[in-house]
Amino acid sequence: MGDNAWTGQRLQRGELATLFGALMLTVFLAALDQTIVGTALPTIVGDLNGMSEYTWVVTAYLIATAASTPLYGKLSDLYGRRPIILMAIAIFLAASALAGISQTMLQLILFRGLQGLGAGGLMTLAFTIVSDVLPPRERGKYQGLFGAVFAVASVAGPVLGGWLAEVDWRWIFYINLPTGLVALVAVNSVLRRHPVPTRQHKIDYLGAGLLVPAVVCLLLAVTWGGKEYAWSSPVIVSLLAAAGVLAVVFVWAETRASEPILPLHMFRQGTFTLATVIALVFGIAMFAGIVYIPLFFQMVRGYTPTQSGLLMLPMMSGIVLSSIASGFFISRVGRYKWFLVAGSVITTIGLILFTQLHLDTPLWQSSTYMLVLGLGMGLFMQPLVLAMQNIVTMADLGVATSTNTFARTLGGAIGTSILGAVMNATLDTELTANLPAALARLSPEEAAGFSTDDLAAITQSPTAIAALPDPIRSVVQHAFTDGLDDVFLVAACITATCIVLTLLLPNLTLHGDEHRRDDPETAAHEIRADTSP
Structure with missing residues (x-):
């Protein structure tokens, strides 16, 4: 095993703390930017007179992030982590500043796309650099903290976005600058002293x-x-x-x-291929928890975006607790499979519980459901990254990590379409069936000023729903509840497939300093020999 020993960069405790703190900031920037803009988007497009281009502010960012993610992994394998992650941070910060000074919707859309190009490298390269400085056996407890950062950003984004929209929406983008500069300086300082070896390359x-x-x-x-x-x-x-x-x-x-952008030999290993499929499938279902739970609080219960973000704290707490705990346990036992299985089971249970939401569901009950869902998601996310990293050679570490991020991002985009279609179909059916009867119960004065011709206008915002006459509002709220029940049921069915897929994973051991997968043949031999339950 001597030639296959892990030969990554061992850092002193202080250097590791500095580097890891900086990497957590980069992950926080990428995760926060996915959620902070959505809450303030109505204010932004209203100020820039761009309602017709509303969706492009999100779409441009999503497309640029997903398209660039696989490229960052390969580029960092070829040129080293330091110059590539510094480039990603610099692009992200420059685009943030430009987005903040946008005067038209076209400018904002273009700069959001540029932001996405930078964001595509932030999360992927953060995970990869941790893998450079720690052997697989020790990564779990550190990468578990990344899951906690993602959870905090998921909840803090809507809250912070709602508040900054009331102050000045441009600070939604400016807020990235001081945090990003600290991360830039810290990452550059540590990685300059401990460069990751590169190799001969051809683009x-x-x-x-x-x-x-x-x-x-x-x-x-x-x-x-x-x-x-x-x-x-x-x-x-x-x-x-x-x-x-x-x-x-x-x-x-x-x-x-x-020098392929995506080395296909990685997919000859069944574990890597299966883990990639799991990341894609789980990304579809994860969208349900992040997007549709706030929709319940705002559209059905009438809370503001800021309030709904605060009400998401139980889910955030669950993700934080299980991410950190599972990371430490994985580092102790050296195996990850049963954490993935447990995460799939608990996430599925959490989504099934959400199919029981009603208009009068007490907050303690919905908070309990969110805690369960968060515990499952936290158990799942980081072990899957470890599974993919543990199976490839050091030369392919960056592209393997970016493949996981890309699959999850692509799953989220597909989830947007699938779950959105389910929601809209149920909403349209319920409103079409029940609005005429509700309209008949209105007084002549109320009926004279109300029209059901434009269902989109009726359901476009919590404010619009709150202004509806009581009979109409009740129908709309119940329609949203029924639609969300269907969304969570479909998401639960999707995560149920993850239970089956994770059970199919071999129960491999995470390797320590004595194991390095530089030789694909040796790696494949070790994998075949280490499939004990």
Whole structure:
């Protein structure tokens, strides 16, 4: 085993603390920016007179993040972590400053896309750098803290975004600058003294040129499908066809590239392929907890975005507790499989519990449901990263980590489409069936000033719902509750498939200093030999 020993950079305790603190800040920046803008978006588009381009502020960021994530992993494997993560942070900060001074919706959309290009590298490279300085056996307790950071950002984003929208929405972007600069200085300081070895390289320009448009076409299709355009429309069909053709050509090109953007040999290992599928599937279901629980609090219960963010604290607490605890336990026992299985089971139970939400559900009950869901999500997220990192060679560590992030991001985009379609279908059905009877109960004065022709206007915001006459408001709230029940049921079915998939994973041991997977043949032999339950 001597030639296969882990040879990453061992840091002193103080240097490790400095580096890890800086990496947590970079993860916080990326996670916060996914949630902080949504709450303030109505204020922003109102100020910039861009309601018709509303969705592009989010879509541009999402597409740029997902398309660039796989590239960062490979570039950092070739050129080293330090210059690439510094580039990602610098792009993100420059784009944040530019977004803050935007004067038109077009400018904001372009700068949000540029922000996404930077954000694509922040989370991926943070996980990868931890893997450079710690052997797999010790990574769990540190990467578990990343899950806690993600949870804090998920709850803090809506709260902070709602408050800053009332003060000055531009500070939603400016707030990134001081935090990002601290992270930039700290990461540069530590990694300059402890550079990650690089190797001879040749850029796979053809692979990159095929991968990025394939991802863009797919994300545009799942983002627009059923909303901007019908699924059967020529636009959506063409986008899906283009994504499929580009993906096939990309795979062909990667088999012939000397330095492929996505080394296909990683997928010959069943564990890596299975873990990638699990990340994609779990990303679809995870969207339900992050997006639709706040929707219940705002649309059904009438809370403000800031209040709904605070009400998400039980879920955040669950993610923090289970992320940290599972990280330490994984480092102690050296195995991760049963944490993934338990996380899938508990997440599924949490989503099933949410199908029992009603208009009069007490807060203690919904808080309990959120705690259960958070515990399951926290058990799941970081062990899956370890599973993918543990199976590949050190040379492919960066691209393996970025593959996990990319799969989860792509799953989130697909989840937006699937769960959104479920929600809209139930909402339309319930409103169409029940609004006429409710309208008949209105007084002549109320009925004269009310129209059911535009269902979107009735359900566009908590304020609009609160202003409805009592009979109409009751119908709308119950329609949202029924729609959310269906959303959580579908999400629970999706996470139930994760239970099966995680049970299929081999129960591998995380390797310590004495094991390094530099030789694929040796790695494959060790994996086959280490599948005990």
